Amino acid sequence: MLQENIDMFDLVIAEVHMPDMDGLKLLELVGLEMDLPVIMLSAHGETELVMKAISHGARDFLLKPVRLEELRNIWQHVIRNKESQFVWSVELHRKFLETVNQLGVDKAVPKKIFDLMNVENITREDVATHLQAFFQSFTL
DNA sequence: CTTCTAATAT
DNA sequence: CATATTAGAA
Numbered sequence: 001m002l003q004e005n006i007d008m009f010d011l012v013i014a015e016v017h018m019p020d021m022d023g024l025k026l027l028e029l030v031g032l033e034m035d036l037p038v039i040m041l042s043a044h045g046e047t048e049l050v051m052k053a054i055s056h057g058a059r060d061f062l063l064k065p066v067r068l069e070e071l072r073n074i075w076q077h078v079i080r081n082k083e084s085q086f087v088w089s090v091e092l093h094r095k096f097l098e099t100v101n102q103l104g105v106d107k108a109v110p111k112k113i114f115d116l117m118n119v120e121n122i123t124r125e126d127v128a129t130h131l132q133a134f135f136q137s138f139t140l
Numbered sequence: 141c142t143t144c145t146a147a148t149a150t
Numbered sequence: 151c152a153t154a155t156t157a158g159a160a
Contacts, residue, residue, distance in 0.1 A: 076150090085153065111143060124143080129153055132145070142160105149155070 006034050011078045013062070016042040016049065024056055031057040037078055041066070086126050092119065096130060 002009060012030055016023035027038050040053040043064040050061045060074060088096070099116045100108040110128035117127070 088152080109144070125154075128144075129155090133152070144158100144160070146158095147156085150153085 002030065002034065002036075006036070009036060011075070012036050012038045013041055014038060016040050016053065024052065027053065027056050027058055039074060086122070088130055092122075093130075095119070096127070096134075100131075100134075 002012070012026075014023050014026050018026075023040060023042075027040065030036050030038050037059040038057065039060045039062060040058045041062045041064065042049060045061075045063045053061050062070060062074075095117055096113065099113050103109075103112055103116065108131070110124050110131055113131065114122070114124045114127040
C-alpha cells in the first residue's frame with residue numbers, strides 16, 4: 001500500500017513483531033524509499049529493542065497499550081511538520097494593508113480582504129488571524 | 141450553510 | 151511573539 005500510494009500516508013505506526021516482515025526491516029525500507037515518519041509499536045519495552053528501533057530511524061517508540069493521548073501528541077507533531085506555518089512577509093503585509101485601506105477599515109472583513117488580495121497559498125483563516133492580530137496591535 | 145470574531149491554544 | 155484553531159454568534 002505504501003509503495004503504491006505514498007501520498008496518501010503521513011505516518012506509519014508499525015508493530016515490531018510481525019508475521020512475515022520484521023518491523024525493523026519495514027522501518028529501514030520506509031526510511032530509505034520514502035520520507036515518512038515511522039513509529040514502532042511493541043508490547044515490550046526492552047531497552048535493547050527500543051534503542052535498536054530508534055537507531056534504525058524510528059521517530060518514536062510506543063508501548064502497548066497505547067494511550068490516546070500519546071497518539072494525539074504524535075499526530076499533532078506530524079501535522080505540524082507536514083504543513084509549514086504561514087508567514088507574513090513584508091510584501092504580503094503591505095498588500096494586506098493596501099487592501100484594507102482600499103476597502104475601508106470598517107468594511108475590511110477577512111473574506112473580502114482574502115478575495116481582493118488574491119494570493120496563492122493563503123487561506124481566509126490566515127487573513128482572519130492576521131487581521132485580528134493587526135487590530136490588536138493597533139489598540140496597544 | 142458560510143463567515144466573523146473573540147478567545148484560546150500552540 | 152506570530153500564527154492556528156475553536157466556539158459560538160451573526
